[in-house]
Amino acid sequence: EIVLTQSPGTLALSPGERATLSCRASQSVSSSYLAWYQQKPGQAPRLLIYGASTRATGIPDRFSGSGSGTDFTLTISKLEPEDFAVYSCQQYGTSPWTFGQGTKVEIK
Amino acid sequence: QVQLVQSGAEVKKPGASVKVSCKTSAYSFTSYGISWVRQAPGQGLEWMGWITPYNGNTDYAQKFQGRVTMTTDTSTNTGYMELRSLRFDDTAVYYCARRGTGVAAANDYWGQGTLVTVSS
Numbered sequence: 001e002i003v004l005t006q007s008p009g010t011l012a013l014s015p016g017e018r019a020t021l022s023c024r025a026s027q028s029v030s031s032s033y034l035a036w037y038q039q040k041p042g043q044a045p046r047l048l049i050y051g052a053s054t055r056a057t058g059i060p061d062r063f064s065g066s067g068s069g070t071d072f073t074l075t076i077s078k079l080e081p082e083d084f085a086v087y088s089c090q091q092y093g094t095s096p097w098t099f100g101q102g103t104k105v106e107i108k
Numbered sequence: 109q110v111q112l113v114q115s116g117a118e119v120k121k122p123g124a125s126v127k128v129s130c131k132t133s134a135y136s137f138t139s140y141g142i143s144w145v146r147q148a149p150g151q152g153l154e155w156m157g158w159i160t161p162y163n164g165n166t167d168y169a170q171k172f173q174g175r176v177t178m179t180t181d182t183s184t185n186t187g188y189m190e191l192r193s194l195r196f197d198d199t200a201v202y203y204c205a206r207r208g209t210g211v212a213a214a215n216d217y218w219g220q221g222t223l224v225t226v227s228s
Binding site (some may be wrong): 031032033035037039044045046047050051054055056065086090092095096097098099100102 | 143145152153154155156158167169170203205211212213214215216218219220221
């Protein structure tokens, strides 16, 4: 199975700062079938990005995704207070689908 | 608006089975798959598998093969996930999520989650 490794584990930033999250795959992700989710405590995950770089419906343009092959990045251009959460990447090109372990973005 | 509403929390003993339901609305049920994902306390997300309501085809993670069954009822637009021979480490929140096709196959709508606690 494809193992996804996210870094860093925790990112401490201030509102207004730029956040850069990494997701590295153990083998190439088929056709860039890579998604990013945001999850807040006690809530279900929320789809942010699919196809490595396409924003899901209703997602603000401060969220952007990039990458291909084995290296993917989620960038939040200017952190808003509501963006402090856990972010997980997921590959859905090869069964079994797999998730990264998550990156927590916390307030500095 | 698209909704997936799951059944309520369950407490089960080791060795028992649990069946979680996921009632969907406001979209064409047979045009999308349903994935099941779980999250143990304080842990990351774990994909369990998915089902195509159109023809009932399933794809289960090897870890759950033989213990999990996913089904759908197209008359009520509801999906079900049954997990058998429960163990303490099956304690988790179980989510259903809609799955599209192709590059849009990522899970775009999620249920609220169902907490399953395995305790003696």
